[in-house]
Amino acid sequence: MFDGLSSKLQGIVSKMRGKARVTEQDIQDMMKEIRMALLEADVNYSVVKSFVADMTEKCKGQEIFSSLTPGQQIVKIVHDSLVELLGSKQNKIAVSPSGFTVIILYGLQGAGKTTSAAKLARVLKSGGKKPLLASVDVHRPAAALQLEVLAAKVGVPSYIRPDEKSAVKIASEAAARAKYLLCDTLIIDTAGRTTIDADMMDELKAIEKTVKPTEKLLVVDAMIGQESVAVAQAFEEAIGLDGFIMTKLDGDARGGAALSIRQVTGKPIKMICVGEKIEDIEDYHPDRMANRILGMGDVLSLIEKAQTQFDEDQAKKTMDRLLKNTFNLEDMLSQFEQIKKMGSIKDVIGMIPGAAGKVKDADVNEGIIDVNMAIIRSMTLKERRFPNILNGMRRKRIAQGSGTTVQQVNQLIKQYEQSAQMMKQFSKMSKGKKRGGFPMGGFPF
Amino acid sequence: MGIFDIFKNGLKKTRGFVTEGLTRISAGLGKFDDDKLDELEALLVQADVGVGATLTIMDSVRQSIRATGDDGTEAVTFEVKKQMLEILGEKKQLHIEDNSLNILLLVGVNGTGKTTTAGKLCLRYKEEGKRVMLAAADTFRAAAIEQLQIWGERTQTPVITQTTGSDPAAVCYDAVHAAIARRTDVLIIDTAGRLHNKQNLMDELSKISKVIAREAPSANISALLVIDATTGQNAVIQAEVFGSTVDLHGIVITKLDGSAKGGVAIAVAHKAKAPILFAGLGESAEDLVDFDPELFVNSLLPNS
Ligand SMILES: Nc1nc2c(ncn2[C@@H]2O[C@H](COP(=O)(O)OP(=O)(O)OP(=O)(O)O)[C@@H](O)[C@H]2O)c(=O)[nH]1
Ligand SMILES: Nc1nc2c(ncn2[C@@H]2O[C@H](COP(=O)(O)OP(=O)(O)O)[C@@H](O)[C@H]2O)c(=O)[nH]1
Ligand SMILES: [Mg+2]
Ligand SMILES: [Mg+2]
Numbered sequence: 001m002f003d004g005l006s007s008k009l010q011g012i013v014s015k016m017r018g019k020a021r022v023t024e025q026d027i028q029d030m031m032k033e034i035r036m037a038l039l040e041a042d043v044n045y046s047v048v049k050s051f052v053a054d055m056t057e058k059c060k061g062q063e064i065f066s067s068l069t070p071g072q073q074i075v076k077i078v079h080d081s082l083v084e085l086l087g088s089k090q091n092k093i094a095v096s097p098s099g100f101t102v103i104i105l106y107g108l109q110g111a112g113k114t115t116s117a118a119k120l121a122r123v124l125k126s127g128g129k130k131p132l133l134a135s136v137d138v139h140r141p142a143a144a145l146q147l148e149v150l151a152a153k154v155g156v157p158s159y160i161r162p163d164e165k166s167a168v169k170i171a172s173e174a175a176a177r178a179k180y181l182l183c184d185t186l187i188i189d190t191a192g193r194t195t196i197d198a199d200m201m202d203e204l205k206a207i208e209k210t211v212k213p214t215e216k217l218l219v220v221d222a223m224i225g226q227e228s229v230a231v232a233q234a235f236e237e238a239i240g241l242d243g244f245i246m247t248k249l250d251g252d253a254r255g256g257a258a259l260s261i262r263q264v265t266g267k268p269i270k271m272i273c274v275g276e277k278i279e280d281i282e283d284y285h286p287d288r289m290a291n292r293i294l295g296m297g298d299v300l301s302l303i304e305k306a307q308t309q310f311d312e313d314q315a316k317k318t319m320d321r322l323l324k325n326t327f328n329l330e331d332m333l334s335q336f337e338q339i340k341k342m343g344s345i346k347d348v349i350g351m352i353p354g355a356a357g358k359v360k361d362a363d364v365n366e367g368i369i370d371v372n373m374a375i376i377r378s379m380t381l382k383e384r385r386f387p388n389i390l391n392g393m394r395r396k397r398i399a400q401g402s403g404t405t406v407q408q409v410n411q412l413i414k415q416y417e418q419s420a421q422m423m424k425q426f427s428k429m430s431k432g433k434k435r436g437g438f439p440m441g442g443f444p445f
Numbered sequence: 446m447g448i449f450d451i452f453k454n455g456l457k458k459t460r461g462f463v464t465e466g467l468t469r470i471s472a473g474l475g476k477f478d479d480d481k482l483d484e485l486e487a488l489l490v491q492a493d494v495g496v497g498a499t500l501t502i503m504d505s506v507r508q509s510i511r512a513t514g515d516d517g518t519e520a521v522t523f524e525v526k527k528q529m530l531e532i533l534g535e536k537k538q539l540h541i542e543d544n545s546l547n548i549l550l551l552v553g554v555n556g557t558g559k560t561t562t563a564g565k566l567c568l569r570y571k572e573e574g575k576r577v578m579l580a581a582a583d584t585f586r587a588a589a590i591e592q593l594q595i596w597g598e599r600t601q602t603p604v605i606t607q608t609t610g611s612d613p614a615a616v617c618y619d620a621v622h623a624a625i626a627r628r629t630d631v632l633i634i635d636t637a638g639r640l641h642n643k644q645n646l647m648d649e650l651s652k653i654s655k656v657i658a659r660e661a662p663s664a665n666i667s668a669l670l671v672i673d674a675t676t677g678q679n680a681v682i683q684a685e686v687f688g689s690t691v692d693l694h695g696i697v698i699t700k701l702d703g704s705a706k707g708g709v710a711i712a713v714a715h716k717a718k719a720p721i722l723f724a725g726l727g728e729s730a731e732d733l734v735d736f737d738p739e740l741f742v743n744s745l746l747p748n749s
Contacts, residue, residue, distance in 0.1 A: 036496055039490055039496050040495075040496055040678055041678075042493075042677030042678055042679075044491075045487055045490050045491045108675060108700075108703065109556070109558070109700060109703075109728070110555070110556025110557060110558065110673065110700075111556065112555070112556060139728065140592070140728075141591075141592045141595035141596060141599075142588040142589075142591040142592035142594075142595055143588075143592075145587075145588040145591050146586070146587045146588035146589075146592070147587075148588075149587035149588055150587050153587075194700070194702060194703035194704060195703075195704050196703065196704045221556065221673075221675070221676075223554070223673075223676045223677060223679045223680075224675055224676065224677060225493040225675060225676055225677025225678065225705065225709060226490070226491050226492070226493050226677065226705075226706070227493070227675055227703075227704055227705040227706070230704055231675075231704065234704070248554075248555060248556075248640065250640060250642075250643075251554065251640040251641075251642060251679065252640075252641075252642045252679070252682065253677070253679035254678075254679075256677070257677075276555065276585070276586070276638075
């Protein structure tokens with residue numbers, strides 16, 4: 001649907017090449033696109049308005065650095081300002097000086113509070129804390145049970161009272177239980193509520209008075225629209241807000257609410273959630289969020305994901321061979337194995353915002369990696385290391401052994417030769433550098 | 446209270462927002478100059494109508510002002526309303542066939558209200574005297590099965606389940622055969638929330654829908670996409686991708702009782718082929734009404 005700001009700006013940027021100073025018209029053209037991009041990203045309208053006004057001022061009369069075009073200059077200013085607005089140093093979960101920390105999670109229905117509570121408990125536990133998870137959600141059916149199941153998965157105690165109707169009562173009992181169990185942290189998962197439901201907002205206030213939380217965290221769905229600001233303000237007004245957790249960032253929503261809420265409340269993003277499993281929680285990186293909101297693609301996250309899952313030793317071996325210019329089919333097999341480890345190709349593509357709708361099933365042949373792996377595995381060690389010896393007879397045997405056709409084997413070998421060619425160029429380019437970067441060559445899709 | 450009142454009541458906040466906005470904008474002379482048209486545009490964007498649909502609406506408004514020379518509040522409001530109605534299309538109702546098995550498959554991203562909507566639909570068809578059955582095909586999320594079972598108890602409806610972690614398509618297989626054996630009128634299948642950019646989960650969904658179609662070849666099968674009214678422009682992509690995975694018969698917009706303006710309904714309708722059929726207006730079983738474009742637009746804009 002949305003082609004990303006970068007592609008739209010491209011046209012404008014190229015028109016400005018060779019100028020020494022950014023003109024008013026340049027700024028206006030660029031700002032129009034940036035405004036659209038931010039609105040499409042669900043950044044709150046008022047926030048967009050003031051941001052664009054600030055940026056227009058900031059860009060006026062800027063000299064162009066010799067290395068940049070005026071267009072790039074503006075993008076850089078906007079991007080850097082966005083990172084600055086989105087950033088915050090104090091994004092650690094606070095600890096109460098009393099030794100007993102109470103964290104309360106609140107938000108709209110279905111935002112991801114219960115899941116986030118469990119994820120948070122897991123993070124704190126691995127940081128040496130002793131958390132207890134308590135559910136005071138007396139409204140949603142089976143909400144308490146959901147938290148209990150997740151607590152067991154994390155391996156922390158939980159406190160639930162499925163038959164009790166008073167959330168306040170459960171909250172105070174949970175605090176007592178946590179202390180009794182010598183826990184140092186109590187995480188309270190509350191029921192989802194709309195901010196205009198006065199009774200429910202009163203319930204939240206009463207819980208807050210009872211347990212006096214150290215950290216009051218708003219859980220926000222990354223898909224939320226223009227209402228984000230009003231929601232954050234309403235919760236802040238009711239009981240206060242120390243920071244927020246953004247969930248479902250594994251989706252392709254651009255997450256403009258991150259900017260809106262930060263801008264309006266000034267409070268930090270403490271954590272981001274990127275999946276349904278309890279381990280899917282990450283530290284927050286303002287620069288990536290800026291890229292995402294601007295529609296430049298979460299390329300950095302993608303690369304980091306690839307890197308953490310990419311076996312270091314294997315990578316080094318491939319890299320060494322690469323630099324020695326001896327990339328063979330063994331290396332290719334190990335590349336395929338690494339890609340499999342990262343999940344499906346479509347998942348990897350899916351991490352690129354906006355790509356989801358565009359990549360058609362036909363474009364991505366998920367099975368091709370399996371087929372190719374089977375083919376290489378049917379080769380002898382010698383064949384893998386010295387692909388030159390793969391004559392017709394050998395190819396036929398390999399096809400039979402891997403349950404494929406000779407054409408498929410030929411195709412793989414052709415692909416290998418192309419990759420090897422690319423690698424050769426790559427190795428020429430990066431000779432002399434210590435670590436030339438990411439040795440993926442081309443993805444085989 | 447009739448359902449129209451319920452609908453309007455649920456949308457009180459929505460109505461307040463745009464109506465007040467329009468009144469404020471036109472307060473001066475009751476005329477729409479360029480600045481005021483920009484303000485109107487902003488109002489629509491702030492209601493989550495989205496840049497695309499907003500531009501479509503505003504283009505027509507500007508055109509009609511040029512054509513008629515009438516830039517009074519009434520004319521402008523009329524044109525906005527007309528455009529919105531055009532985008533939303535005529536009121537449509539979910540077709541339930543008599544003397545046949547009807548299968549409703551609820552799909553959508555995480556946390557939008559699929560399970561709750563399953564419970565609400567269950568009550569609706571029970572009250573119509575239909576034989577209803579629920580199926581818990583969310584075998585992934587913790588306590589999802591128990592959540593649906595509670596809805597089953599509330600509405601006194603049998604719930605077909607397997608254990609957490611089992612194959613959701615297998616649950617659907619069981620459910621379809623149970624429904625056929627018990628001569629059920631309406632089988633409502635709750636599925637796990639899934640983000641549309643996760644190919645493996647979308648593949649799982651197409652497998653589910655294939656199994657249902659294969660096992661119940663003569664049933665009237667309708668897939669319903671559940672969208673949260675609080676969602677921003679991502680809802681448009683959701684409709685697009687879910688629509689290309691399953692044969693969507695309609696859309697349910699939930700949480701319209703919240704503070705979100707609900708303009709996303711227009712953003713979605715602007716792009717989606719499937720009509721919006723239901724509106725969710727709360728967390729109780731009764732809080733589901735037929736989506737009425739006319740009423741929806743009238744509650745967004747003042748009457749003229
Ligand atoms: N205010 C309001 N809340 C709703 C509405 N529909 C659902 N909810 C609430 O939203 C939350 C999520 O609803 P569920 O029905 O569990 O959503 P789901 O799509 O099944 O969620 P997952 O299965 O976890 O993906 C619950 O707290 C519901 O009570 C509605 O129309 N209005
Ligand atoms: N994909 C994805 N799903 C999530 C994430 N966090 C929560 N969910 C899902 O969103 C739905 C609602 O989450 P839940 O924790 O029950 O929300 P609550 O109603 O706010 O407590 C569930 O289906 C969760 O599995 C996330 O970061 N990514
Ligand atoms: Mg919950
Ligand atoms: Mg559900």
